[in-house]
Amino acid sequence: MPAYPDVDTIVAALKDAADAAIVPRFRSLQAGEIHEKGKDDPVTIADREAEILLTQSLAALLPGSVVVGEEAVSADEGILKRLDGDAPVWLVDPVDGTANFVAGKETFGVMTALVVSGVPVLSVIYAPISGWVVAAEKGAGAYADGERLPVNEDPASFESLRGAVMTHFMPETIAQQVASRAASLGERLRGLRACAFEYPAIATGDRDFALFSKTMPWDHAPGAVLLGETGGAMRYLDGTDYTPRSQRRGLLAARSPATWDAVAGGLFPEGDPY
Template identity: 40%
Template sequence: MLDQVADLVREVAQTIVLPRFRRLAADEVQQKAPGDLVTIADQESERALARGLTALLPGSLVVGEEAVAADPAVRDLIGGGGAVWIVDPVDGTNNFAAGRTPFCVMVALVRDGETAAAWILDVVDDHLTVAEAGSGTYRDGVRVKTRTDDPGAAALHGVVSHKYLPEDLGNRVRANAAGLGGYTAGKHCAGYEYPAIATDEQQFGMFWRILPWDHTPGSLIVREAGGVVRHLDGAEYRPTNRQRGLLVAANEDIWRSAHGTLFPDGAPAVE
């Protein structure tokens, strides 16, 4: 099934998403919430993926970003047992709508609340990263593993996504991040950030807003490559979790170094 889903993801990307890149009409882009866009490509991609995925696995359910936007109760299906597909039809929609890269198509298969497999396709660069629980992570068919050493905080580079952080916490995190080797606010595309950690392009990522379609596919990809994906209090990330704050790292030691630098007084309180 890994190859069948990969073929479906690539077909949808090439026939629905890519043809609209830099060709969107004004009425094909809408705002779901302030600063949060949806395009006709998101909507059509999600419908096509839902049809294809449920055909591959009869009886399965689909939790897509746009379906949840229309009916938030759909998200509850993730914890309901059985096989559930989590779909991000265009990850990095704001990039896509602005004619920028990166943007991705992402899918994860969750069985009884645990992530079983994941697929992330970088649409323009055509890089496909796939992971299966217990079987490793593969990028374009080649197995990838995270780095196993910790060069120390001053040599770590990664992402501190502070867009949704409360103002006071955001100020503290940015000040503390000066102790790292370097960081950016990210490329506004989780489908880029997670594989970049798996391949050592960067060593960590810190995120505040945690939505399952953004983080479930990448979390399995990083873990199966040898990395760590935990909430700021150290709890392991699961698809059903709604707790804000997530720190992703290439390995256990790097997780501790990044966490200790960003949060020297311990994990912040999360409502």
């Protein structure tokens, strides 16, 4: 297995950035420190300053690596092309769950994933308020606060499953069809508005699945490593595996392949609607 930077060192980089730029502003943001990048897409001074710090610290951990950060891409979409290159890429979401952060809720996190040749191989999720850490490395397992997470192999039926069916960014016709079919689930849950919490909830069995419309790589690559090491499945709605090199619409993450099949069959019996 290739030698990647030590997880503890990565955690320290995320913690340092959070302590410097994020935590001091929690429940203390001023009006001029919050902006809207788009509809329902806030950004704060904490996002931007934390990303600058992480871009410097993570690149230094792996010589020759490059960084693709959410806020940098917001300013220059061409930065996404780094994922198509040969250099290892650090994907960075400096404040995942910015809307929760702005609202004073603790459900936000700092996330990074290391992508090599288009494949996510290592990820760290850090929750600054609780100090919770979830880390995973391809072929080496997944851990929550140092305890290894088990591999999920549970059988599943659509009517017994509970998970988030997020249709907010879907075309209206598709959203209506999905909402109607989701009524037959065991329980349709509200999204947590933070992949930093949504993916660990699936990996630990607190939730069975999550359906996403938008698929920006910094949101989902960390979860791809985590679910890959806990027996989960993460595929587009046509059944092909997730890749951070694609931002195609429609992504279903589930705690096991059987769960993925059950949810996909129940919500999209006619296949990929996109």
